[in-house]
Amino acid sequence: MTIHKEGYTTIALSILFIFIINALIDYKYYDVTWLRWFVYIFSAALFIIVLQFFRNPSRSFSSGESLVICPADGKVVVIEETEEGDQVVQTEQFGFIKFGSRVDVFLPVGTKVNVELNQVVKGGITTLATIS
Template identity: 45%
Template sequence: MTIHKEGYTSIALTVLVIFVINAVAHYFWSDHNWLIWLIYVVSFALFIIVLQFFRHPRRITSLNERQVICPADGKVVVIEETEEGEYFRDKRLQVSIFMSPINVHVNRNPVSGVVQYFKYHPGKYLVAWDPKSSTDNERTTVVVENKLGIPVLFRQIAGALARRIVWYVKEGDQVVQGEQFGFIKFGSRIDVFLPVGTPVNVNLGDVVKGGITVLATFE
């Protein structure tokens, strides 16, 4: 288990804030032992919460061209046919994963292949489970075509707390299934769009792991 590079600044700022708060508490309330200890406990809890959020566990993905691997840790909140209006402009099978603040927030490529399309969209910060978040929130859209010639669209979506989306891919890149393509801070969602009729290997409410769980299998 390591700490993700996106967490270095946030962790450093957290440590600075904790140091200042504790220094001020000692200066003004040094004779109130119960208050000092309460601040110690809250400070420790805050540090652990921020630290665990940026954890980066090592994951070994079994590469398979016919499988779509889960791009993030979280819970499956949507499995439905819907109209994808940005790239495909037709009916697609949507599978969505909601990431809570306690989940690992590394985002991983669901398939290997070439990035055919990438676009960043500024937007709102609706709660991630709101259906409109897929089209109205800050988000990125990535389309990767695998060796079978099947394009898979996946979308990072910011939530009410997530105010920064990070990505490491661009059009023309060759990406590998299970390797990280981005990161979202503090709770969010990822949508995956597949051809209609693709057999899905998960159910609504399932808890999934990025880089490990098989979302779907191409026939």
């Protein structure tokens, strides 16, 4: 597993922020051991959460001429009819959702949708739809 390229700046800023906060706590409250340890543990947990968010897991991707593959890990929260959208190449990364939000996938009319509402999906693995 690697770190996604979009995460480098955020991770660097997180390290800087954590370093500054810990240095200030060490300087101001050097005699309050429990507070310093609390801040250290909280800082470590925060850093682990940031690293976990920007992970780029190694996966064997699904592919096929008429398959629409899930672009991100998450849960299907709505399925609606829409207008036509952009084209992308299978297994290609096309953007990054920083700390949440959503991904919209537009499909042509007549496409068979293979997922259901509230289904948990994996990016690059789950087949969202089959184009007829």
